[in-house]
Amino acid sequence: MAVMRMTRMQQTMPLVRPAARREVVPSGLLGMVIFVGTEVMFFAGLISAFTISKAGAPRDAWNLPAGQVLPLASTAVNTVALFASGALLWVAGRQYRARSSAATQSLLAAIFFGALFVMLQGREWVGLIAHGVTLRSSALGAFFYVIVGTHAVHAVAALAGLGVAWWRLRAGRLSYGFFLGAQTFWYFVVLIWPVIYARVYF
Amino acid sequence: MRESIFRRVCRITGILLTAAPASALACPVCGLVGTSDNTWAYQAMSAMLTLLPLVMIGATVWWLARLVARADTEHPPATQHVVDRDDGRLNSVS
Numbered sequence: 572m573a574v575m576r577m578t579r580m581q582q583t584m585p586l587v588r589p590a591a592r593r594e595v596v597p598s599g600l601l602g603m604v605i606f607v608g609t610e611v612m613f614f615a616g617l618i619s620a621f622t623i624s625k626a627g628a629p630r631d632a633w634n635l636p637a638g639q640v641l642p643l644a645s646t647a648v649n650t651v652a653l654f655a656s657g658a659l660l661w662v663a664g665r666q667y668r669a670r671s672s673a674a675t676q677s678l679l680a681a682i683f684f685g686a687l688f689v690m691l692q693g694r695e696w697v698g699l700i701a702h703g704v705t706l707r708s709s710a711l712g713a714f715f716y717v718i719v720g721t722h723a724v725h726a727v728a729a730l731a732g733l734g735v736a737w738w739r740l741r742a743g744r745l746s747y748g749f750f751l752g753a754q755t756f757w758y759f760v761v762l763i764w765p766v767i768y769a770r771v772y773f
Numbered sequence: 774m775r776e777s778i779f780r781r782v783c784r785i786t787g788i789l790l791t792a793a794p795a796s797a798l799a800c801p802v803c804g805l806v807g808t809s810d811n812t813w814a815y816q817a818m819s820a821m822l823t824l825l826p827l828v829m830i831g832a833t834v835w836w837l838a839r840l841v842a843r844a845d846t847e848h849p850p851a852t853q854h855v856v857d858r859d860d861g862r863l864n865s866v867s
Contacts, residue, residue: 595840608829611792619818627811726796 597748603755614763617721618770621714628710635699641715641772649691650768656684657761661735663710668738676739685730685757690722699733706751716759718771722764729756 608683615699625633635641696716704712731752 593844595844596837608826608833611829612822612826622818623811623834625812626814663791683774691815 585750587754597746598750599746599748599752600755602682603752605642607759610759611763614718614721614767615715617700617718618766621718621770624710624714632709633711635711637703639699639702639704641656642698643772645691645770646768649688650764651694652684652691653688653761653764656688657758659684660754660757664750667745667750675737678740681757682730682733682737685726685733685760689723689730690724692719695710714772718767722767723750725756726760729753729760732756 659677659681663674663681664675666677704715706713706716736750736753738744739749
């Protein structure tokens with residue numbers, strides 16, 4: 572009897588088929604956007620601590636040891652290399668969407684300029700360390716190495732992502748979501764740098 | 774016996790949590806407030822750290838809503854079919 576009642580219920584109940592799921596944004600891109608949001612807050616915390624410490628320090632105490640100054644001019648050149656890398660990645664993205672084979676070269680050029688930025692920064696660090704500017708030499712030195720070093724770690728990680736994207740693109744296996752994710756992370760590295768440069772170096 | 778160990782663990786954890794901030798100098802930056810000329814910086818950075826996540830979350834929600842609206846315009850969502858088995862006809866709702 573119960574079975575018959577259930578069967579009758581099933582016959583009279585309307586069946587609603589769920590609508591097909593649609594992807595309005597690639598999952599890789601959305602995940603990267605959320606991750607970049609957390610990274611922005613991480614750098615905001617570092618810059619906040621730097622700003623408050625600098626404002627609270629005595630005028631003469633906020634210096635590097637032995638009259639050293641942070642290399643403004645050479646870092647400006649590095650910044651140009653980083654911006655060139657970002658612009659080339661933007662071009663590579665347009666070419667990738669247009670299914671142009673030139674995207675491989677543009678992406679490789681973007682990686683080259685990004686790696687050039689990291690290497691030039693490393694060369695500056697070697698010079699500063701040789702002049703006695705270390706993590707423990709002064710508060711400015713500590714903040715400099717922590718903030719700029721953290722940015723360099725992000726740049727290296729983003730370059731590794733771009734390298735994987737380039738490798739997959741060359742092999743014809745690059746997914747749109749992965750490319751957008753790698754592109755977003757590199758744009759974050761490029762766009763956060765002027766803030767760090769303006770705040771820490773000046 | 775088990776309850777006494779649990780209480781002991783709670784007590785030790787509580788003591789450690791109370792003592793840690795003092796010995797670790799968890800917030801040396803905040804300690805400067807009022808003793809130097811950095812009050813403006815402290816307030817400005819507090820405002821930035823408060824507003825920045827709100828702006829980012831708002832921008833992400835707005836961006837997603839715009840993408841969904843555009844997708845709805847370009848490709849309307851698939852029609853859901855309601856099948857009434859009593860009369861055997863197919864009724865469609867969007």
